[in-house]
Amino acid sequence: MSGDLAGILPEIVVAGGGLLLLVLPRVRAPRLLGLITLAFLAAAFDLKLLAWSARPFPQSLFYGLLKEDGFSLFFQLLILVSIGFVTLSIMGYGRQEVKARRELYALLLLTTVGLMLVVGAQHLALVYVGLETISLFSYLLTGFLKRESLSAEGALKYFLFGSLASGVLLYGISLLYGLTGTMDLPGLADRLTPVMAQAHWAASISLLFLLVGLSFKVALVPFHMWAPDAYEGAPTPVAAFLSLGPKLAGFALLVRVFLVGISPQLGLWPDLLVLLSILTMTVGNLAALAQTNVKRLLAYSSIAQAGTMAIGLAVATPMGLTATLYYLLAYLLMNVGAFVGVIAVGNAGGREDLGAFSGLSRKEPLLAAMIAVSFLSLAGIPPMAGFFAKLWIFGAALKANAVGLAVVAAVNSVVALFYYMKVVKAMYLDPPTAGAPAIPRSRSLGLALGLCTVGLFAVGLWPGIWLTLSANALPFPLPAGRFP
Amino acid sequence: MAFLARHLLSLIVFLPLAAGLAILFIPKERDRWIQAAANGATLLVLILTGWLALHFQPQAPGFQWEEAVPWIGPIHAWYHLGLDGISLPLVFLTALLSFLAAVASTTIPERRKEFFFLYLLLESGMLGTFLALDLFLFYIFWEVVLVPMYFLIGIWGGPRREYAAIKFFLYTLAGSVFMLLSILTCYLRSPAHSFSIPELIGKGLQLGPAAQWWVFLGFFLAFAIKVPIFPFHTWLPDAHVEAPAPISVLLAGVLLKMGGYGFLRISFPLLPHVAIGFSLIMGILGLINIVYGALVAMAQSDFKKLVAYSSVSHMGFVLLGLSALNLTGFNGAALEMFNHGMITGGMFLLVGILYDRTHTRELDAFGGLGAKIPVYGGLLSFFALASLGLPGLSGFVSEFLALLGCFPTHPAITIASASGLVVGAAYFLLMLQRILLGPLKPQWSGLPDAGRREIFTLVPLMIFILWIGLYPRCILALQTPALTNLLFRLGGNIGW
Numbered sequence: 001m002s003g004d005l006a007g008i009l010p011e012i013v014v015a016g017g018g019l020l021l022l023v024l025p026r027v028r029a030p031r032l033l034g035l036i037t038l039a040f041l042a043a044a045f046d047l048k049l050l051a052w053s054a055r056p057f058p059q060s061l062f063y064g065l066l067k068e069d070g071f072s073l074f075f076q077l078l079i080l081v082s083i084g085f086v087t088l089s090i091m092g093y094g095r096q097e098v099k100a101r102r103e104l105y106a107l108l109l110l111t112t113v114g115l116m117l118v119v120g121a122q123h124l125a126l127v128y129v130g131l132e133t134i135s136l137f138s139y140l141l142t143g144f145l146k147r148e149s150l151s152a153e154g155a156l157k158y159f160l161f162g163s164l165a166s167g168v169l170l171y172g173i174s175l176l177y178g179l180t181g182t183m184d185l186p187g188l189a190d191r192l193t194p195v196m197a198q199a200h201w202a203a204s205i206s207l208l209f210l211l212v213g214l215s216f217k218v219a220l221v222p223f224h225m226w227a228p229d230a231y232e233g234a235p236t237p238v239a240a241f242l243s244l245g246p247k248l249a250g251f252a253l254l255v256r257v258f259l260v261g262i263s264p265q266l267g268l269w270p271d272l273l274v275l276l277s278i279l280t281m282t283v284g285n286l287a288a289l290a291q292t293n294v295k296r297l298l299a300y301s302s303i304a305q306a307g308t309m310a311i312g313l314a315v316a317t318p319m320g321l322t323a324t325l326y327y328l329l330a331y332l333l334m335n336v337g338a339f340v341g342v343i344a345v346g347n348a349g350g351r352e353d354l355g356a357f358s359g360l361s362r363k364e365p366l367l368a369a370m371i372a373v374s375f376l377s378l379a380g381i382p383p384m385a386g387f388f389a390k391l392w393i394f395g396a397a398l399k400a401n402a403v404g405l406a407v408v409a410a411v412n413s414v415v416a417l418f419y420y421m422k423v424v425k426a427m428y429l430d431p432p433t434a435g436a437p438a439i440p441r442s443r444s445l446g447l448a449l450g451l452c453t454v455g456l457f458a459v460g461l462w463p464g465i466w467l468t469l470s471a472n473a474l475p476f477p478l479p480a481g482r483f484p
Numbered sequence: 485m486a487f488l489a490r491h492l493l494s495l496i497v498f499l500p501l502a503a504g505l506a507i508l509f510i511p512k513e514r515d516r517w518i519q520a521a522a523n524g525a526t527l528l529v530l531i532l533t534g535w536l537a538l539h540f541q542p543q544a545p546g547f548q549w550e551e552a553v554p555w556i557g558p559i560h561a562w563y564h565l566g567l568d569g570i571s572l573p574l575v576f577l578t579a580l581l582s583f584l585a586a587v588a589s590t591t592i593p594e595r596r597k598e599f600f601f602l603y604l605l606l607e608s609g610m611l612g613t614f615l616a617l618d619l620f621l622f623y624i625f626w627e628v629v630l631v632p633m634y635f636l637i638g639i640w641g642g643p644r645r646e647y648a649a650i651k652f653f654l655y656t657l658a659g660s661v662f663m664l665l666s667i668l669t670c671y672l673r674s675p676a677h678s679f680s681i682p683e684l685i686g687k688g689l690q691l692g693p694a695a696q697w698w699v700f701l702g703f704f705l706a707f708a709i710k711v712p713i714f715p716f717h718t719w720l721p722d723a724h725v726e727a728p729a730p731i732s733v734l735l736a737g738v739l740l741k742m743g744g745y746g747f748l749r750i751s752f753p754l755l756p757h758v759a760i761g762f763s764l765i766m767g768i769l770g771l772i773n774i775v776y777g778a779l780v781a782m783a784q785s786d787f788k789k790l791v792a793y794s795s796v797s798h799m800g801f802v803l804l805g806l807s808a809l810n811l812t813g814f815n816g817a818a819l820e821m822f823n824h825g826m827i828t829g830g831m832f833l834l835v836g837i838l839y840d841r842t843h844t845r846e847l848d849a850f851g852g853l854g855a856k857i858p859v860y861g862g863l864l865s866f867f868a869l870a871s872l873g874l875p876g877l878s879g880f881v882s883e884f885l886a887l888l889g890c891f892p893t894h895p896a897i898t899i900a901s902a903s904g905l906v907v908g909a910a911y912f913l914l915m916l917q918r919i920l921l922g923p924l925k926p927q928w929s930g931l932p933d934a935g936r937r938e939i940f941t942l943v944p945l946m947i948f949i950l951w952i953g954l955y956p957r958c959i960l961a962l963q964t965p966a967l968t969n970l971l972f973r974l975g976g977n978i979g980w
Binding site: 361362365376381382383387391394395398399403406407410411413414417418421425428429463464467468471 | 555556557558559595598623624627628630631634635638639645646649650653654657658661662664665668669671672
């Protein structure tokens with residue numbers, strides 16, 4: 001048992017950090033809060049790296065409830081990095097009433113624990129509990145500006161849709177338990193195979209409910225309605241968090257539950273996921289075209305990006321999953337870059353629409369260039385990481401003979417270019433608005449944006465390393481000749 | 485030195501980019517340094533490519549100065565550059581036009597640091613596209629060209645620059661994503677499991693006839709938008725007209741050639757059966773380009789638009805030559821790309837010179853300038869005559885070769901296409917008449933003639949135009965062996 005506890009030491013450290021922040025006496029310098037948070041995240045990150053190098057995995061913890069394998073480590077590292085970025089962006093956020101609050105950092109760290117635990121889940125009860133932990137904290141974070149109607153509205157919408165999705169998920173789990181008598185993910189496929197033959201409809205409905213519940217977390221269309229409002233209402237760093245944390249966990253669980261647990265041979269879920277990904281890309285991109293608020297634009301963009309990532313799962317091949325993992329890595333960097341850009345621009349005058357970006361390249365050339373790199377990467381322009389991520393996805397779809405899917409994804413990437421370029425256009429082509437306030441310097445934002453820019457080029461120019469890393473993180477052994 | 489000699493092509497490709505990055509660190513006030521750095525870098529690239537052209541062995545098989553380094557291990561993508569007779573003229577063209585247009589960029593009024601950074605990034609992308617021998621690398625360079633071009637049109641362009649820039653970007657990207665799918669299909673369906681163009685050609689593709697057509701069409705869409713082939717040409721008049729003059733030079737002189745080069749380098753050798761089946765369609769598209777482009781050019785009252793549409797017409801001859809599937813036609817197509825780059829590049833420089841002085845491009849606003857600015861008038865007449873295909877100048881040679889090659893393959897199309905030459909002569913002569921002849925308008929009485937710098941940017945082009953017009957073998961000898969190889973693969977007629 002003590003070995004099990006040692007296995008989740010990083011999670012314990014993060015939880016301890018969250019609790020410590022709650023009981024901390026009021027501090028003068030809000031920067032200290034962020035630094036403490038970062039220190040705990042860094043400690044957990046180090047421990048996870050240690051686990052990566054020292055431990056023979058996969059390792060089963062708590063009687064098979066949790067699994068420490070390359071897959072969960074990959075996601076946990078991504079989660080820690082993204083929470084680190086979110087913390088940096090909170091530290092650079094202009095609104096004092098947000099960044100000086102201990103609860104915000106505490107909530108963030110406690111959510112992190114949920115995220116880190118859920119990606120290793122091997123039991124459906126843990127899946128549900130983990131997701132609820134994440135969701136509850138996310139609702140709170142979204143409504144953090146409680147006196148602002150937009151924030152409250154976003155949080156309420158998120159909460160209402162989220163509870164419905166949780167209910168649906170729970171219903172699916174209970175149906176599945178009733179049919180198979182187990183909630184353990186390993187061995188679920190064996191139990192499910194005869195049930196699929198005998199009670200086809202009941203089993204299919206239970207799988208459908210599971211899929212709907214998880215789709216809500218990654219905001220696949222048509223379960224995305226909460227996302228734009230929640231993003232717009234939430235404080236911008238929280239919006240960045242919403243676009244990363246729950247998505248990472250949702251994708252990890254889609255893999256754990258469907259790809260590994262239930263297996264692609266059972267049920268129609270791969271076909272459904274193909275349909276969902278087509279819908280998500282198309283609706284996300286078309287809706288983003290009309291946005292003028294950059295936060296909303298990014299909300300729809302992250303919906304569309306999730307749709308593209310889902311292709312890798314829908315084709316259900318090792319190559320597809322590798323592509324999705326690589327995509328998540330690239331998405332993390334470019335999305336953080338874009339959101340940090342919004343925060344930096346918003347700090348100046350509180351505006352987050354396209355007009356606030358006008359002429360940014362003349363006032364702040366470096367900042368504009370870094371934001372442009374993030375947006376160009378989101379649009380899939382080489383040699384940034386976003387291009388390679390799209391490329392692997394296209395390749396995986398073509399390899400699986402899903403030519404139609406690849407074509408839809410390709411056309412969508414052209415549509416997406418248009419709205420990403422709207423932001424770039426505003427920064428570079430439009431003249432600066434007269435009398436616009438100067439952008440306050442922020443070291444933490446500069447650091448975050450710089451890291452993202454360097455990372456996007458590093459992941460893009462040396463894609464081989466990251467591709468191998470993603471391939472080694474697959475939750476199942478690779479067949480020989482993993483790449484054609 | 486030995487290291488540099490082995491990586492000469494990499495040096496050529498990345499030297500402009502390095503210079504561009506260096507320019508970012510020059511203080512804004514030191515404008516002369518910025519201009520000097522850009523001129524120097526592009527001149528150095530030009531010298532290096534000139535050295536390449538002099539030491540090129542036309543008869544040697546395969547590629548020369550080849551460089552191959554593994555890049556993305558898991559998918560066998562290589563950093564692979566090489567030069568052969570098809571790419572050499574275009575690389576030289578790129579280097580020459582980049583240098584001359586950089587010299588001509590003194591007229592760019594503002595944000596010059598950014599301008600030259602993007603300009604040099606663009607040059608790196610163009611050179612890389614012509615030198616890449618790995619499909620993956622080719623695609624990256626192909627895309628890298630788009631981003632600086634978007635900004636160069638969008639920031640320093642004319643009144644409708646934003647529209648033109650995003651239209652250019654969207655059109656080209658729409659073509660290239662389909663090319664990307666085709667590239668991936670080639671990779672997945674070849675026993676070579678590689679992106680290497682020579683290797684894919686050597687080992688062939690395992691694709692059914694229908695699938696081969698689809699792959700070809702994927703490539704075709706990307707190249708057709710770049711060439712541009714009717715009906716994918718609508719981005720061109722907008723982009724050319726709105727772009728600042730030096731950028732129009734590169735747009736017409738180099739970027740359009742990327743499409744034609746793609747056919748010769750990738751689609752034809754990789755999918756020979758489809759290429760043969762596609763010949764008739766290519767010929768018809770060439771005919772439409774020639775006649776339609778010429779007729780629309782005839783109707784223009786805007787100087788720059790006229791030149792832009794004349795490009796559409798001239799690129800039709802490239803298509804015509806490609807559809808011939810014999811050595812004469814291919815030689816004509818490849819040479820027409822080179823010549824069109826020189827001639828139209830010069831035309832756009834001339835448009836820029838006049839626009840800088842008068843701030844109008846309306847043909848009817850001019851008249852009688854021949855007597856007022858005789859040097860300019862002479863230069864303009866020279867380039868217009870080269871463009872309409874006057875024998876003795878280079879345009880004639882390549883258009884004649886393309887028609888000659890196409891005649892045995894598609895006689896009817898060739899005869900109809902020849903009418904384009906007549907219309908071409910008509911609109912160019914009318915253009916000369918409207919600008920140079922007639923009474924001088926009073927507002928142009930103080931117009932200065934072409935300056936030394938402006939003449940300097942045009943004279944090298946005139947030398948080449950005249951030289952190739954009188955002695956076309958100097959280029960044909962370079963490219964013929966490579967084109968013969970390609971025709972062997974296609975099973976076409978390798979006789980003249």
